[in-house]
Amino acid sequence: MARRAVIDAALAGLVAAALAFPMLGFRLVDSATGLSLATRFDLVLWAAGLVALGRLGLGLLRASTIGISLSLPALPNIRRPVGWVLAVAALALPLMPFADRNLMDKATLVLIYIMLGWGLNIVVGLAGLLDLGFVAFYAVGAYAYALLSQNFGLSFWVCLPLAGILAAGFGVALGFPVLRLRGDYLAIVTLGFGEIIRVILQNWQDVTGGPAGISGIERPSFFGLSFKASAPEGQQTFAEFFGLDYSTDHRVIFLYFLILILALLTNLFTLRIRRLPVGRAWEALREDEIACRSLGINPTLVKLSAFALGAMFAGFAGSFFATRQGFISPESFTFIESAVILAIVVLGGMGSQIGIVLAALLLVGLPEWFRDLAQYRMLAFGGAMVLIMLWKPSGLLSAREPTIRLGERA
Amino acid sequence: MEYFLQQLINGLTLGAIYGLIAIGYxxxxxxxxxxxxxxGEIYMLGAFISLIAYLAATTIGGGSVAVALMVALLATMLLTALWGWTVERVAYRPLRKAPRLAPLISAIGVSIVLQNFSQLAQGARVKPLPPVVRGGFTLMQSEDFAVNLSWLQIFIVMLTAVLMAVFTWVITRTSLGRAQRATEQDMKMASLLGINVDRIVSITFVMGAALAAVAGLMVTLxxxxxDFYIGFLAGIKAFTAAVLGGIGSLPGAMLGGLLIGLIEAFWSGYFSIEYKDVATFGILVMVLLFRPTGLLGRPEVEKI
Amino acid sequence: MSPGATDVARPASEGPLLNVEHVSMRFGGLFAVNDLSFSAAPRQITAVIGPNGAGKTTLFNCITGFYKPQIGQITLHHPNGSMRLERLDDHAIAAKAGVARTFQNIRLFAKMSVLENLMVAQHTRLMRASVFSLAGLLGLARYRRAERDAVELARHWLERVGLTAQADEEAGSLPYGHQRRLEIARAMCTRPQLLCLDEPAAGLNPRESAELNGLLRSIRDDDGIGLLLIEHDMSVVMGISDHVVVLDYGRKIAEGPPVAIKADPAVIRAYLGEPDEAEVPSC
Incomplete structure (x- = not known):
């Protein structure tokens, strides 16, 4: 057995050396005469050695009789309490002594992705429609708020529902012609749609500001109380009203609570609609479309509703993003964002709300702590996506809880 | 008329490149x-490897451009194919029986890894290569516009045609191609009949990667x-081409690639270069609406 | 009266429930169904039999709207009026015309629970009650009542098919015979006028097969709807059907009560093949 592992390791090392030879062994350098090559074959040896060692370790681990089982507890019964604990922890987070501004910013970012994940979960996890262009609806929400606020002076609270409705409208407009396509065709069309939206944002200078984006977007207020250092004539700031010393932290914490509430509403909505006929029809459609049709369910309508609702939540998240950043540009809405959100949903375990929280913490939260290693961050991110899939192909939490029970709740 | 002809030539050249990538998809x-x-990232690696191989070949071998190109072509195909093989072996094969989305997420992960790996290994700056194959001839000349056909364009289209011919021969005439087609129809049955399915899948990835490598070399020239980012857009375009032509169909992939190349060239030539991608996807959506299985795809009868 | 029974009074003079007239369906150059006409009566079990490839499943797919026949018409006489099925979408045939079906290769929602499968079957009714989910989201009494009724109907059918104890299990984890019965229960939860069963006895053991016969008879007698049944197995068909239609190569070769069909020389020939020349003394 051990001999087999050594041979495998040697072969793996050999392959790694061959792979690394052109890409790591040579480096393209700009010189006075044009492009030239520098060599650094030591890196090839390192790569080969590391891969061989890794393969050897894996081989020996597999050969050993002591199997190491890495698995999360699959107890559906503890899910409800875990959800409550997480929600309470999230509410209490800003009060913790260690919750500095930096942490709150990161937590806000993670919550945006959790909300986007929960939105996409309706489309991919429940209805089983592969959407690779989800970020388009996020962009629609963000630009909707930015433009409505700048051109018509509408407040965040008026724009939020409008942005959601607009994004849902885009969802319907895109979905209506293409939802009858089979899974993978739908994927490529949604991907194309995402790119089209981005290209339009980039090139429609007069309206969207082009690649420079829109800056100076109105920040949100707390029932009319602004979070600025000083209020306009005749108004009060948040700090003045509550007799607090002015601090920029107020806004950070306010934004955190805002996205927390938005995300929790998304969650509540999903948990609730899963138990309604349309929610069950989504899941049924994911399982077997033909059976659905034989039971009188109109697949187009059901898919469209999932598409529109998912888009709506992305629209909400988008306008939150715009008001938080105060600045948006097409760069924030690239395909990689769609891929990250999709990865969160799939890694979480399709359809599992808590799984999505876990996956968002893992994929978005964790890398935030390694910002200093910026270059290696995305490499590790991609690697983690592959490894988690290899380890748990159906996601971190994949057990499903029925939406209705005949017997007593277990 | 002259302008039209020039766009046609440019479009066909571009389309040949897309078509080669699309075959892999x-x-x-x-x-x-x-x-x-x-x-798409395999194609990007192919472009990098071809550039490195070409420079290495000229440094070692001396002057001859033709020899250096041949060496670069073979080395690139070989090494890129190895990358394709490895990706399948490491990231996809263990997920063969997993839920449908698992390999897709794994693939997106691989794509992120390869992109950032290239950026780390070769730097983020674009890599310029001075023209290697110069010259060509003027097909038509009017007062203010000349239609040029460069040697390089001829080389690209010819090489694509040769590769397509070889490929079609392999798929339709050899026992390997037969095994491949059988696996495509029914993997379980093929393996029951003694076809080593894992091997066939590996070979498929190797072939696809080798063709993408050729496309990479062509683009470099x-x-x-x-730069490390070219794989993404070319990847989606080529996949769009595969879907447009009817996914699963080899001539379809080539046809789709040519169409996308032509759409892009004409759109940029006559309308706006900014919106050429919008045009491409717009036409994809239109085609799928009227022919959901693509231009050359076989219509599926729903089995109930 | 059981909650599953249809509560619409049937007109006194009972005409046919389903009329199939001159239906043809061709794939490429091949006729799967060729100029077929027959009718099925309410409160009767009509069996469609025939050798493999006779066009039985294609016929079913035409009736339930999954295929559109190129020629011919299919009429369902519904208490709310007659409907031309070949003009309706498949989901409308189930929702409006009240035609439910099962599939040859069982199509359950495998990852959903048994009860959820039966709730999905009542989608149309529940959607209406929930005002496209709005009333449901707000938790209005109107929807809660409709959901309670739906659970009652599901419970009723679970009892009829003997799956009450498995109500909260994953449908895909049930043994084969149970899955077949669940699919019938699911179809019945749509409250159909006509139930189409595609080889319901396939793969069942003799005991399960006998139970199935009992279930189908009770659906005919207690729920008062028409059943259309595809079956391979002559012995099953003869046991329960009131009327038999025999197909071969897409054509109807015989039609009548089971006893007459059993003795029909054309049927025997289709099933056993033409006698070989060697066996038949030439004249």
Whole structure:
């Protein structure tokens, strides 16, 4: 057995050396005469050695009789309490002594992705429609708020529902012609749609500001109380009203609570609609479309509703993003964002709300702590996506809880 | 008229490149039903490897451009194919029986890894290569516009045609191709009949990667600039081409590639260069609406 | 009266429930169904039999709207009026015309629970009650009542098919015979006028098969709807059907009560093949 592992390791090392030879062994350098090559074959040896060692370790681990089982507890019964604990922890987070501004910013970012994940979960996890262009609806929400606020002076609270409705409208407009396509065709069309939206944002200078984006977007207020250092004539700031010393932290914490509430509403909505006929029809459609049709369910309508609702939540998240950043540009809405959100949903375990929280913490939260290693961050991110899939192909939490029970709740 | 002809030539050249990449998508989709999202990055690696191989060959071998190109072509195909093989072996094969989305996410992960790996290994700056194959001839000359056909364009289209011919021969005439087609129809049955399915899938990835490598070399020569990010857009375009032509169909992939190349060239030539991608996807949507299985795809009868 | 029974009074003079007239369906150059006409009566079990490839499943797919026949018409006489099925979408045939079906290769929602499968079957009714989910989201009494009724109907059918104890299990984890019965229960939860069963006895053991016969008879007698049944197995068909239609190569070769069909020389020939020349003394 051990001999087999050594041979495998040697072969793996050999392959790694061959792979690394052109890409790591040579480096393209700009010189006075044009492009030239520098060599650094030591890196090839390192790569080969590391891969061989890794393969050897894996081989020996597999050969050993002591199997190491890495698995999360699959107890559906503890899910409800875990959800409550997480929600309470999230509410209490800003009060913790260690919750500095930096942490709150990161937590806000993670919550945006959790909300986007929960939105996409309706489309991919429940209805089983592969959407690779989800970020388009996020962009629609963000630009909707930015433009409505700048051109018509509408407040965040008026724009939020409008942005959601607009994004849902885009969802319907895109979905209506293409939802009858089979899974993978739908994927490529949604991907194309995402790119089209981005290209339009980039090139429609007069309206969207082009690649420079829109800056100076109105920040949100707390029932009319602004979070600025000083209020306009005749108004009060948040700090003045509550007799607090002015601090920029107020806004950070306010934004955190805002996205927390938005995300929790998304969650509540999903948990609730899963138990309604349309929610069950989504899941049924994911399982077997033909059976659905034989039971009188109109697949187009059901898919469209999932598409529109998912888009709506992305629209909400988008306008939150715009008001938080105060600045948006097409760069924030690239395909990689769609891929990250999709990865969160799939890694979480399709359809599992808590799984999505876990996956968002893992994929978005964790890398935030390694910002200093910026270059290696995305490499590790991609690697983690592959490894988690290899380890748990159906996601971190994949057990499903029925939406209705005949017997007593277990 | 002259302008039209020039766009036609440019479009066909570009389309040949897309078509070569699209074949990799269409074969993999045909055989294991997955969108190999990392295929665009394989093409990007091919471009880098070809550039490195070409420079290495000229440094070692001395002057001859033709010899250096041949060496670069073979080395690139070989090494890029190895990358394609490895990706399948490491990231996809263990997920063959997993839920449908698992390999797709794994592929997106691989694509992120390869992109950032290249950026780390070769730097983020674009890599310019001065024109290697110069010259050509003027097909038509009017007062203010000359229609040029460069040697390089001829080389690209000819090489694509040769590769397509070889490829079609392999798929339709050899026992390997027969095994491939059998695996595509029914993987379980093929393996029961003694076909080593794992091997066939591996070979499919190797072939797709080798063709993408050729496309990478062509792009390096044709545009003269590459960077670590070129795989993404070319990848989606080529996948769009595969879907447009009818996914699973080899001539379809080539046809789709040519169409996308032509749409892009004409759109940029006559309308706006900014919106050429919008035009491409717009036409894809239109085609799918009226022919949901693509231009040359076989219409599926729903089995109930 | 059981909650599953249809509560619409049937007109006194009972005409046919389903009329199939001159239906043809061709794939490429091949006729799967060729100029077929027959009718099925309410409160009767009509069996469609025939050798493999006779066009039985294609016929079913035409009736339930999954295929559109190229020629011919299919009429369902519903208490709310007659409907031309070949003009309706498949989901409308189930929702409006009240035609439910099962599939040859069982199509359950495998990852959903048994009860959820039966709730999905009542989608149309529940959607209406929930005002496209709005009333449901707000938790209005109107929807809660409708959901309670739906659970009652599901419970009723679970009892009829003997799956009450498995109500909260994953449908895909049930043994084969149970899955077949669940699919019938699911179809019945749509409250159909006509139930189409595609080889319901396939793969069942003799005991399960006998139970199935009992279930189908009770659906005919207690729920008062028409049943259309595809079956391979002559012995099953003869046991329960009131009327038999025999197909071969897409054509109807015989039609009548089971006893007459059993003795029909054309049927025997289709099933056993033409006698070989060697066996038949030439004249």
């Amino acid at each position: 269409t074969m993999v989709y045909g055989i294991i039903g997955m969108i190999n999202f990392a295929h 044709y545009y003269g600039v590459i």
